[in-house]
Amino acid sequence: MSELKKNNIHKESFISGIWKQNPLFVAMLGTCPALAVTTSFEASFGMGLLFLFVVTCSNTLISLLKKIIPEEVETPCYIVIIAAFVTLTKMFTNAFLPELYSSLGVFLSLLVVNCIVLGRAQAFANKNTVVDSILDGIGNGIGYTIAISIIGIVREILGTGMLTIGGIFTFIPKFSIPVLKFVNSSGVVVYDYSMSLFTNPAGAFIVFGLIVAIIQANKLHQKNVESVNKKKELALKKSQALEKGAN
């Protein structure tokens, strides 16, 4: 019985970070990079992967040290640990993926004050075991990567008309998938329906606002369905009670 419970807790802490408690769309944290680096799909995907690395590592280390750090100086210690991992990530990215480093700019350093990383450390990692913290970190990282990639894909397709892969991750040969804009092999533009508003900052706000509205509409619809079901159950119970009373 306790083994079943343990498996369930592991699964829950992993899956909740991906969809139900998605850190970007549900908890609305970490929105600064989500609007700034999503002009291209590859940059946002790279940002998500680096975020996954930082969250998992910091969760692990903080969970390992949770009994040593006194409670009054929690926040300074967490900040130092997270900043150390972010510096590591910066040096790693500068060495192996320099195009990603130059396209992310200062937002790689801003992972230090990302609300998600600090929030996960203070809400989860200092109370749970190491395995749970690792799973929670990976789950949140995957959720954030999916969310930020969705915004990146939408903005790139609507804004430039083509989905370019291989521009930043140079080990993949560069190719573009034409969606709204098609350029002939001889350089002639066949059709071009792209809207350059979406590569501007205003487009970022529009895309993000619409996605949040869609998710909120979904939540309201589910609440509606639940309350209708509850009313039906209550009505059923009342009629059953009346029948019993009549009998």
Place this chain on the structure above:
Amino acid sequence: MANAITAFLLAIVSSMLIDNVVLNRFYGICAFVGVSNKVKSAFSMGVAVVFVIVFASLICWPIYTFVLTPLNIPFMDTLTYILVIASLVQVVGLFIKKYSPALYKSFGIYLPLITTNCAVLGVVQNNTDTGLNFALSMANAIGTGVGFLVIICVFSFIRMRLEESNVPKAFRGVSIALLTAALMAIAFMGFSGIIS
């Protein structure tokens, strides 16, 4: 001398209007969206942010130039900056608590929240990443702070009007605020050609 002062003022205006901190550079979004619909708390948050950004740049740029670079450890900048910003916030808060209850009433409670504001660390890191000299860094910092204050106050005025109007249910709350920010961003695009 007049040339230098003009350049300084132009730099302030450029980082305040043209390259706006929230609408173009996307720095303080969480505080920007999370600020309440009341103008007073928006103003307090903005004033506190100006305070912290200016003091933080005042201290962090000399630390980078005179401590980190001569000692050959420039990679330690992120860690140093965040520690300096956090301790600066605590020290400023300490002074305000002890010596100025009026200032504490107006923005004291927002001070610890500004440590995790992207704008402070973003401006400080940007100053040294792009290699600006001291005067331009201070101009950047002042422009960013004042720009944040202006934008947050305008935004809270607009949100007060939005509260009273009939917004569709799916858009209530954060979503309509983001779409309003999109319209503000389009409006601010008009400033882009001012300084040639």
Place this chain on the structure above:
Amino acid sequence: MSPVVNWIVAILVILFFLIVFIVSFILYKKTPPPKGCEGMEPSDEKCHGCEQEGCHFNLYYNKTSMKCTEKKNSDKTEENEKENK
């Protein structure tokens, strides 16, 4: 300078700033707010946009409840509207 000396200097610099931070952090927590300002909490107003853990750095934030009271009020009004309909 050799790399070893580099590392030692880096660690010393970070330790210095960390100690300054810890000292100022503890001093700030221990001084009471000035008279007439006790009990001021930004958590109700600040949490308007963020769902739950956005206010973790706030020293006065209520970590046990971790709920935003303004959000609860808006949910209640929506339920009231549906019941009235």
